[in-house]
Amino acid sequence: MVWGAAVALVVMAFACLWRTNAGPTLEDRILAVNVVGTKALITLVLLASIGGHGFLIDAAIVYGLLNFIITIAATRLIETGRLRGGTTS
Amino acid sequence: MLEIAAGLLIIAGAFFMLVSALGVLRLPDLFMRMHAATKAGTLGAALVLFAAALLFGQLAVSIKAVAVFLFLLLTAPVAAHVLGRAAYYAGVELWSETVLDELKDCYDRTSPQHGGPVMDRAGKIGAESRPRGDC
Numbered sequence: 715m716v717w718g719a720a721v722a723l724v725v726m727a728f729a730c731l732w733r734t735n736a737g738p739t740l741e742d743r744i745l746a747v748n749v750v751g752t753k754a755l756i757t758l759v760l761l762a763s764i765g766g767h768g769f770l771i772d773a774a775i776v777y778g779l780l781n782f783i784i785t786i787a788a789t790r791l792i793e794t795g796r797l798r799g800g801t802t803s
Numbered sequence: 804m805l806e807i808a809a810g811l812l813i814i815a816g817a818f819f820m821l822v823s824a825l826g827v828l829r830l831p832d833l834f835m836r837m838h839a840a841t842k843a844g845t846l847g848a849a850l851v852l853f854a855a856a857l858l859f860g861q862l863a864v865s866i867k868a869v870a871v872f873l874f875l876l877l878t879a880p881v882a883a884h885v886l887g888r889a890a891y892y893a894g895v896e897l898w899s900e901t902v903l904d905e906l907k908d909c910y911d912r913t914s915p916q917h918g919g920p921v922m923d924r925a926g927k928i929g930a931e932s933r934p935r936g937d938c
Contacts, residue, residue: 715810716858719817719851726824733827733836741890742833748882749827749840752875753820756851759868760813763855768864771855774871782878786885793889 720760727753744788751781809854816850819843832898833890841883848875 730753733746755777762770826839849872856868897904 719813729824730827739895752844756848759855763858771867778874785882789885789889
């Protein structure tokens, strides 16, 4: 059953990849990448609980962190046209 | 007993993740898709993470699974807010049958800055780009 859920989540992630291709706006693509990242995180947690591999939970933590940073950085880039809020450029 | 509870949680969580994936695929505009992806997606993730925390025998790993859930609970609304804000300023079109847009008179979404706040070099928002009127 845990295997079934993991496979279903992978299928859902690939289905959401269609939205990254179809758009129609840039924000849609960012949202779809975020959703795919969340589904991959949950798949990692399920795989960890299947095999009893605790280290996959650490990988899931890093995945969630990267997912958040990617969303924030890409959104800031398209909203303000730059990544840095400092004094240069 | 524990495994039955974890199984039910996993089934419920996978169902909510399915709802969020269907919403991302099928709903008509970006903001509705964000509605599906953030709420249903976070709830499904939370249920599956609690199930995984139950299934793990070791306390340390279970605590890490709960930590992932807390992190997701903190970051998903922030990411959704930032994305929705950027999309609204950038003039992403609402669904044609939208009945209420309370921010419609606040920002000029056709201006060169797309109605969004103009930032200076320090990243501060200038007074000239505050929302108009009573907003």
